[in-house]
Amino acid sequence: MTEMAREAATGLDTDSGSGGQPVLDRLIALLDLEKIEENIFRGVSPAHSPVRVFGGQVAGQALVAAGRTVPEERTVHSLHAYFIRGGDPSVPIIYEVDRTRDGRSFTTRRVLAIQHGKAIFSLSASFQKHEPGIEHSEDMPDVPGPESLPTLTERAEGFDIGLRERPRPIDLRYVNDPPWVTRQTGAHPARNQVWMRADGKLGDEQLLHVCVLTYASDMTLLDSVLARHGVYWDLDGVVGASLDHALWFHRPFRADEWFLYDSASPSASGARGLAQGRFFAAVGTLIATVVQEGLLRVP
Template identity: 45%
Template sequence: MTDAMTRESSGTHGVGPFIELLEIEELDENLFRGSCHAGAPMRAFGGQVAAQALTSAGRTIGKDRLVHSLHGYFLRPGDPQRPIVYQVDRVRDGASYATRRVTAVQRGEAIFTLSASFKRPEESRERQRSMPPVPGPEELPDPFLTWEQLAPEHFARATGFRSLEMRFVPADSPGLPAEMPGVPQQFVWLRTGSRLPEDPLVQVCALTYLSDLTLASTTTLHLQPHMLLRTEPPRITLASLDHAMWFHRPFRADDWLLFAQRSPSASDGRGLAMGEFYDRDGQLVASAVQETLARERPTR
C-alpha cells in the first residue's frame, strides 16, 4: 500500500481522518453546530474553533468566491465537553468581494468571533519573498514518536493533534536565515495526516487549524520548548488572543507546507508572532499573524 493510500484511509498516528475535525452540522439558515477537542487542558483548541467558524462562513458563500483573509478574536475559553454554535451574519455580497461575520457561542456567551472575506479569482502580476532553504520533511524525525515515548499519557489524550503530521527544522540547520537579536524564530513542516477533498474551502479551513499549532510557542522559544516537545510542567501560560490570515495562492493542506515563523515583540504579558506558509515548490501560499497571552508562572 502506498503512503498516499494509507493517508487516504486514516490518520497517520492511528486516529480518524483529519476532515472530521472540520465537520459541522447545519441547524438552520446561517446557524451551525460543531464540537472541538482540547488544546490546553479543558480548553477547546482555538485553531479548530477558527477552522469550524470559517467552514460555517463558507457554507453561506457560492463556490465561485474563495477565502482571501480572516480575522478572529478569542474571547473566552471554549469547553471541549460541550457543542459550539456558530452564528453567521451575511454582512455583504458585492460584485467581487463578500464578507461574513461569525460568532461562536457556548452557554449563551460568545467565545470567538471571526470576520472572513471572500473574492472571485482574478489575474494580476505576482511577486513574493523567497522560501528559506531548509531540510525537507523526509530528512527530519517525527516528533510525535518521541512524545509518545516520553509522555504516553499526554500523547494518548491528544487525539486531534495525532491526525496531522509535523517536522521541526533544527535551529542549527545549514541555510537557515540568521536569527536577529530579540526575534526568536522556528521553521516547521506541517500537513494533515490524511488526504482531503479537492474543495478549496476545505483546504483553507484545514490550514487555519494548522496555523494555530506553533505560532504561540514562537513567542516563548527563549524560555521553554514547544508544547508538543515538552514533558515537564510549562513555565509560561499561553493563550491565543487574536489570529489573522491571508491566503495568497492555491495550495493543498494535505501536502507538506513549510511554516516559517518569527516573533518580533514581547511585552505587557503579550507576544506577537508572524508566519509564512510555503509549498514544496517555494510558492508563498499564506501568511498568519497572532497575538498571544504570554505570562510567566510564579516559581515556588
C-alpha cells in the same frame, strides 16, 4: 499553542499512534458542521478533550460556517478573529453567520461562536472571485526536506511533554531543534520552522484545505515567542492563550501536501507575545501569512 491546546488538537481519539487517515477523517468530520437553521450551524469537539476547546478548531469551524454561505467560486483570502472566552468542549458550539456584504468581486461574512449564551469567538472573513493580477512572492527559506527529518514522536523521545503516542491529524517535522530541546541547550532561536501536512488524503474542496491549514496555524506559532526566552509551556509553568489571529491566503494549495511553517516573534511585552508566520508550499511559493498575539504569563 499551549500544552492544553495541543492535547485538544491531538485528542481526536484515544487510539495510540502517530495519526494517519482515520485520525484525519475524524478532523474532517469535526469540520463538517450541522446546519440547524439558515445562517446557523452547530459544531462539536472531540470526545476526549481537556478543559478548553483548541483555538484552531473553533477558527476552522467558524470559517466552515462562513464558507457554507458563500458561492464556491469565491475563495477566502483573509480572516481576522478574536478569542473571547475559553470554549467548553463538553457542549456544542453554535455558529451564527452574518451575511455582511455580497459585492461584485468580494463577499464579507462575520461569524459569532456561542456557548452557554455567551460569545466565545468572533471571526470576520473576506472571500473573492478569482481575478488575474500582478504576481510576486518572498523566497522560501533554504531548509532540509521533511522526509529527511525526525517525526514529532521521535523528537519528543525522552521528554515528558505529552506528545508521544497520541493520534494527530497533522504530521509535524521540526526543521530546527524544537523549543523543549533549546530550553535545555540554552539556545534562543529567532525562528521556529516546522514542516506540516494533513496526515492522510483530503478531498478536492478548496475550503476544506483552507480550514485544515487554519486549524494547523494555531499549532507551534506561540512557541516562537517562548523560544526566544528559553522557556516551554508546562515545563516552565507558562500560562498562555491565543488572543487574536489573522490569516491571509495568497495562492491555492493542498493541505495534504507538505508546507513549511516559518514563524518568528518581533515583540513580547505586557504579558503578551506577538508571532508572525509564513506558509510555503514545498515548491517554494508563499501560500499564506499569519499573525497572532497570545497571552503569555511566565513565572
